[in-house]
Structures are given as C-alpha cells and as structure tokens.
Amino acid sequence: MSESKTLRELGLSSRRTVLKGGLAAAAAVALPAGVARANPSRTPAAPLPLGPTATRIKNLTGPNETGQWGAALTDLGIPALCPNGTMLFVCGDTFEGPNVGDGQWTAPAGLRSSSADLGNLTIDGAVGGAHVQSMVPEPHTPVPPDKATTAIPSDAFTVGDTMYMHLMRGVIYDTHHTELWSSKDNGDTWTLACSWDDPGLHRGNFQQKTYAIGDNGTAYVFSGLFNRGPVSELLLHRVALDRLGDPAGYEPWGWDGSKWGWGIPPTTVATPRKWGEICFRAMGGKFAFSFFDESAAQIKLQVFPIPESDLFTTPEQVLIQGSDHDAGNDLRAPYGGWIVPGSTFDNFHAVISQWIYPTPDYRVIHYKFDGIAS
Structure with a gap:
C-alpha cells in the first residue's frame, strides 16, 4: 500500500464534494467538554504494521454492469442478506447516466444478486x-432552488424475516x-418504522447509524x-431487537467522569475524526467495525x-488506501466499505465505492481481503 495521502493531496474529489444541483455545508460540531476528561490516558493505537491484502473481484455496478436497470452510476451499495x-445492495444517489446528474435520479435504490455466494x-x-425505482418516496425537492433533498442509506440489515434500512433525509x-x-x-x-426528527440529537452524532446484531x-x-x-464523535447505543422501531428503546453507553456504563449520556467511544461511512457487524463471536477515515483517505477495520471494547486503543487495519491509481489496496477516490454478509475473518469480503469526478467513474466494487488480524 502507498503512503497515506488525503484525497485533496491526490487531486481527487471525495464523495459528494461536487453534485449537480449544489451541496450544503453543515456547521462544524464542537466536541463536548467531557470528551477530553472521559479518556485522559488513552492514545490512539497505531495501525498494524502489515495490512490485509486486497483483491479486486469485480465491478458490481457501472454502465456495463447495471445500466440496463437505469442504474449506470451508483453510490454506496450496502449489502444485506434477504x-x-x-x-x-442498497444504493444512495443513483443516476441513469451517462454522467452524474444525468437521467433519472433515484435514492435510495435497490439492486439484486440472486446469488448470495461470496464468490x-x-x-x-x-x-x-x-x-x-426509489424504494421510498423521495422527490428530490429543490429547497432552495440550487439545493435538492435526497435520501441516503447508512445501513441495511436483516433480523429474522424482516429487513431494515436506515436513511438520512434532507440536503446532502x-x-x-x-x-x-x-x-x-x-x-x-x-x-x-420510526424517525428521529431532531438532527442535533446527541450533538448531531446520531445521524449516521449502523447496526450490529448480537x-x-x-x-x-x-x-x-x-x-x-468536521471532526466528530462516534457513539454507541443498544436496543432490543423487538424495539428497533422505538426511539425510546435506544440506550446510550457513556462516561460519567469516573466510569463507563449503559444509561449514561453518550460519550464518544473512539478517537474523534472526520468520519465517513461506517459499518458495524457481529462476526465469528466478535465484532467488526469498518469505516472511511476522510483525513487519511483510508478505509479501515x-x-x-x-461492543463496549476500547476502540481508542484497538488497532486499525487499513483495507483500502486512497491513491492516484487502482492496484491492490490502492484505489482512486474510495469511500464506503461495507462488510458483505456471510464473510468470516478468513474469507472477508467488502463492498467499496468509488467516485472520480468529473469522469463517470461512480461505482460499487467487490473486494476480498486476506490476512485480517482477528
């Protein structure tokens, strides 16, 4: 893997820095005063010296792969076992093509593989x-005229005979x-099932959610x-499976100045950073957390x-490194990083997104990773 560089240093646009119709910039979120006191002795763990080896299996989406369904250019592709x-594969902003913004704009969009075999x-x-077609009503209303609303999925998962999808609604x-x-x-x-109507809940850190089913x-x-x-927090909650659609059922994990515990107002559980997409899964008797780190232009694991483990000191394994070329673990303009259901630590598969603007390189890619440290 190449030396870490930010997307800006590489001269590449990160996801959604540019989108036809304009984008909204949210105000920076100040971290609460208690965060620094909550973890006075913790320092971030260094990445493992040797990261997993990435093998690019195939493009799952693109003009040739999914253009026939009006989904030539796609975003995210969160995999969920039906x-x-x-x-x-649950996608965000999806375009008929041939360029981002052209043709029908669908979000969220669903694409299917009749086989769930990882190979x-x-x-x-x-x-x-x-x-x-959009899986839920989303008219992309322009309010004001130069900014349009959309519906971006942050997770999709299955519990028994029911599938769930979490969406973030509004201007990007x-x-x-x-x-x-x-x-x-x-x-x-x-x-x-339910909605959270206050986008500022928990200092704004309850917008993007991902679920690990214990x-x-x-x-x-x-x-x-x-x-x-902006630099922001990562929070942890738990909820009974029969209360997923009840906002009052979500119990926070936090630090009260002397101890961590459930029911304490939520405190960041990991080093604050510029969090991109996040994916939390139960796997092999353990838990796996993959995420896009904007500052490093890396997808990490x-x-x-x-779930209550110390993520401040848990090593971070680099899966994908933002680069000026595509080879091995290097990928131009990466983001996302969702673990494919059915993966094990010895047979680890993930879905990675790519957007190279202004070229129509806006797709979902299937990768396999060998050498995961578990």
Whole structure:
C-alpha cells in the first residue's frame, strides 16, 4: 500500500464534494467538554504494521454492469442478506447516466444478486423491476432552488424475516431528520418504522447509524455525524431487537467522569475524526467495525471482542488506501466499505465505492481481503 495521502493531496474529489444541483455545508460540531476528561490516558493505537491484502473481484455496478436497470452510476451499495437467501445492495444517489446528474435520479435504490455466494455476487435485478425505482418516496425537492433533498442509506440489515434500512433525509450533509424503514418482502416494499426528527440529537452524532446484531436479542448501534467535513464523535447505543422501531428503546453507553456504563449520556467511544461511512457487524463471536477515515483517505477495520471494547486503543487495519491509481489496496477516490454478509475473518469480503469526478467513474466494487488480524 502507498503512503497515506488525503484525497485533496491526490487531486481527487471525495464523495459528494461536487453534485449537480449544489451541496450544503453543515456547521462544524464542537466536541463536548467531557470528551477530553472521559479518556485522559488513552492514545490512539497505531495501525498494524502489515495490512490485509486486497483483491479486486469485480465491478458490481457501472454502465456495463447495471445500466440496463437505469442504474449506470451508483453510490454506496450496502449489502444485506434477504430472508429468501438473495442479496440486496442498497444504493444512495443513483443516476441513469451517462454522467452524474444525468437521467433519472433515484435514492435510495435497490439492486439484486440472486446469488448470495461470496464468490458469485452479480447484479441481475433491481427493486422496481426492469427499471430501478426509489424504494421510498423521495422527490428530490429543490429547497432552495440550487439545493435538492435526497435520501441516503447508512445501513441495511436483516433480523429474522424482516429487513431494515436506515436513511438520512434532507440536503446532502445538512440532515433534516433520519428514519428506519422495514420490509417483509425481501426489500420490494418498505414501511416506515420510526424517525428521529431532531438532527442535533446527541450533538448531531446520531445521524449516521449502523447496526450490529448480537446473539442476545440486542442490536448495538454506532452513530456519528453525517458530514465528513468536521471532526466528530462516534457513539454507541443498544436496543432490543423487538424495539428497533422505538426511539425510546435506544440506550446510550457513556462516561460519567469516573466510569463507563449503559444509561449514561453518550460519550464518544473512539478517537474523534472526520468520519465517513461506517459499518458495524457481529462476526465469528466478535465484532467488526469498518469505516472511511476522510483525513487519511483510508478505509479501515477494527476487530474487538465486545461492543463496549476500547476502540481508542484497538488497532486499525487499513483495507483500502486512497491513491492516484487502482492496484491492490490502492484505489482512486474510495469511500464506503461495507462488510458483505456471510464473510468470516478468513474469507472477508467488502463492498467499496468509488467516485472520480468529473469522469463517470461512480461505482460499487467487490473486494476480498486476506490476512485480517482477528
């Protein structure tokens, strides 16, 4: 892997720095005074000396792969295993093409692989049939005229026979509110389960959410600000699986000045940084957390035994490094980084997004990683 460089140093546009119709810039979020006191002796762990080896399996989306469904250019592609055994890839801003902003604009969009075999993931269908359609109503209303609303997914997952999708609604990087939706028909139709109407809740750090489903009837939720511009926090909550659609059921994990505990107002559980996309999963009796680190232009992975583990000192393994070329672990303009359901630490697969502006390199890529330290 190459030496770490930011996307700006590489002369590349990061995700959503440019989008037809204009973007909104959210105000910087100040960290609470208690954060510095909460972890007085903790220092970030250094990355492991040897990172996992990346193998690019294939482009999952692109004009040639998914153009026939009106999804030539796609964003995110969060993989979720459907109850019927197929794989759904939940995408954000998706365009008919041939350039970003051209043709039908769909968000969130769903693309399907009839096979969930990690070695045979291929898009062969779409939510909406022959032409992809938004999975929930989203008119992209221009308010004001130079800025349009959208619906960006931050996670998709399945519990029993029910699929869930978390959305951030509003002008990009200026979240108006967030929502959790559910589906009983493998993602074809969706019902609103609940919404969080205050985008400033927990200092704004409850906008982008990702869910790890434990084996104890509990989901553990990491959350942060949906804006990778400012340095922000990472929070931890837990919620019973039968209360996923009840905002009052989300219990925070925090530091009260002398101890950590559940029910204490939430405190950052990891080193504050410019958080991009985040993915939290239970795997192999442990927990895996992948995330895009904007400052380093890297997609990283942490592996730890319990959700309450010390992420300040847990080593960070570099999966993908932003670069000026595509080879091995190096990738131009990467973001995202979702763990594919069915992965193990010995057979680890992830979905990586790429957007090189203004060229139409806006796609979802399937990678395999060998040498994960677990």
